[in-house]
Amino acid sequence: MIVAERKPIEQIEAMIEGFDRILIVGCGTCVAVCMAGGEKEVELLAAELRMKGKLEGRNRTIDEITVTRQCDKEYLDALEKYADDYDIILSTACGAGVQLLAERYDEKIVLPALNTLFSGVAEGAGQWTQRCMACEDCILDQTGGICPMTICAKNLLNGPCGGTDHGKCEVDGEKDCAWTLIYNRMKKLGRLDYLKKIQPPKDYSVMTKPGRYTHEAFKEAQQEE
Amino acid sequence: MTQNDTTEPFEPKVVAYCCTYCAYTAGDLAGSMRLEYAPNVRVVQILCTGKIDAVLLLRAFEDGADAVYVAGCAIGDCHFLEGNLRAIQTVAHTKKLLAEIGLEPQRLEFFQIPASAGPLFAQRANEMTERAQKLGPNPLRKTMKQNAGRKLDKAPDQHPPLPQAKHGQLYCR
Numbered sequence: 213m214i215v216a217e218r219k220p221i222e223q224i225e226a227m228i229e230g231f232d233r234i235l236i237v238g239c240g241t242c243v244a245v246c247m248a249g250g251e252k253e254v255e256l257l258a259a260e261l262r263m264k265g266k267l268e269g270r271n272r273t274i275d276e277i278t279v280t281r282q283c284d285k286e287y288l289d290a291l292e293k294y295a296d297d298y299d300i301i302l303s304t305a306c307g308a309g310v311q312l313l314a315e316r317y318d319e320k321i322v323l324p325a326l327n328t329l330f331s332g333v334a335e336g337a338g339q340w341t342q343r344c345m346a347c348e349d350c351i352l353d354q355t356g357g358i359c360p361m362t363i364c365a366k367n368l369l370n371g372p373c374g375g376t377d378h379g380k381c382e383v384d385g386e387k388d389c390a391w392t393l394i395y396n397r398m399k400k401l402g403r404l405d406y407l408k409k410i411q412p413p414k415d416y417s418v419m420t421k422p423g424r425y426t427h428e429a430f431k432e433a434q435q436e437e
Numbered sequence: 438m439t440q441n442d443t444t445e446p447f448e449p450k451v452v453a454y455c456c457t458y459c460a461y462t463a464g465d466l467a468g469s470m471r472l473e474y475a476p477n478v479r480v481v482q483i484l485c486t487g488k489i490d491a492v493l494l495l496r497a498f499e500d501g502a503d504a505v506y507v508a509g510c511a512i513g514d515c516h517f518l519e520g521n522l523r524a525i526q527t528v529a530h531t532k533k534l535l536a537e538i539g540l541e542p543q544r545l546e547f548f549q550i551p552a553s554a555g556p557l558f559a560q561r562a563n564e565m566t567e568r569a570q571k572l573g574p575n576p577l578r579k580t581m582k583q584n585a586g587r588k589l590d591k592a593p594d595q596h597p598p599l600p601q602a603k604h605g606q607l608y609c610r
């Protein structure tokens with residue numbers, strides 16, 4: 213899941229400065245789960261901005277709507293009949309959602325209300341950690357389901373390095389050493405022999421941006437078009 | 438409304454979200470005990486303070502409340518085990534939101550009022566009313582009717598019909 217956090221209110225204020233009619237568009241998927249940009253957070257942000265505006269003597273309209281997902285075009289059609297009524301659209305989706313919204317309504321100013329952080333998992337209530345950096349060649353099979361690309365500070369594929377310190381990382385003593393985690397997990401699984409294999413250097417060329425992917429089943433159809 | 442209504446003494450409006458199992462019952466008890474307390478308090482009965490949401494609290498202020506408090510059970514006494522703990526967290530977070538937008542966080546509070554504490558209910562009601570009196574009127578009261586903002590209607594998402602399955606439970610609606 214994509215994890216994001218709301219931008220500081222001052223930054224949002226600075227972006228919307230001078231506009232009187234503002235539509236806040238929420239996203240009901242990832243950012244709703246990480247409590248940054250779902251329907252509830254849109255309600256909160258709208259209320260906050262309205263109140264802040266009034267306290268500072270501004271008279272602006274701030275309305276709200278939350279779509280199921282902002283990264284799928286069909287869900288953005290819901291805004292069609294409203295978009296013209298507003299000066300700007302403030303999106304509380306991740307960066308991908310904001311961009312698709314800006315592309316779909318390209319005559320409108322579309323602004324981001326969140327900072328997108330990473331793709332990760334929920335550790336506990338209100339707490340998330342990054343687990344994958346989308347390296348396009350997953351090696352979790354070799355590492356007991358623990359990603360050295362993300363968790364190891366040095367992206368080592370054949371770890372640990374000499375700096376591993378009683379299970380902690382030399383780069384940041386607060387963080388776990390990915391390779392100690394991997395060793396322990398592999399030991400538990402009885403697969404320590406796997407660690408003797410030397411991993412070839414990672415092919416970073418596949419990580420060239422921007423990534424693009426067409427599902428196998430749709431390739432032919434696309435060629436025919 | 439007349440021009441000289443500014444000279445009238447300020448009567449704060451205080452909203453109290455009260456848990457039905459404790460604070461609300463304490464309010465009843467205060468009544469049975471014939472205790473007098475500030476008439477400024479508007480009590481909103483809720484099933485559990487765990488129901489409280491930052492949006493509900495902000496809305497009260499947006500609609501002109503001068504002070505708001507949430508009253509729940511003592512720690513460890515929540516009928517739903519941890520509703521009051523969540524409410525404490527929610528109120529603390531909402532105080533930060535208030536500070537962020539420039540409204541005094543002291544206008545919001547969480548109190549523990551057990552069901553047996555009629556006098557405490559009256560005391561808290563007076564305390565919050567006094568506090569609102571000191572802080573003065575909520576500046577949003579003047580503008581509460583303007584530009585209230587709205588949630589736009591959205592048609593339910595259209596999904597393609599599910600395939601008709603020969604076995605099992607799947608069928609088209």
Ligand code: SF4
Nearest residue numbers: 239241242283306309
């Ligand atoms: S727009 Fe971003 S946050 Fe919303 S569903 Fe898509 S990926 Fe998740």
Ligand code: SF4
Nearest residue numbers: 344345347350351359
């Ligand atoms: S190796 Fe790590 S970064 Fe690469 S795909 Fe797997 S989990 Fe993601």
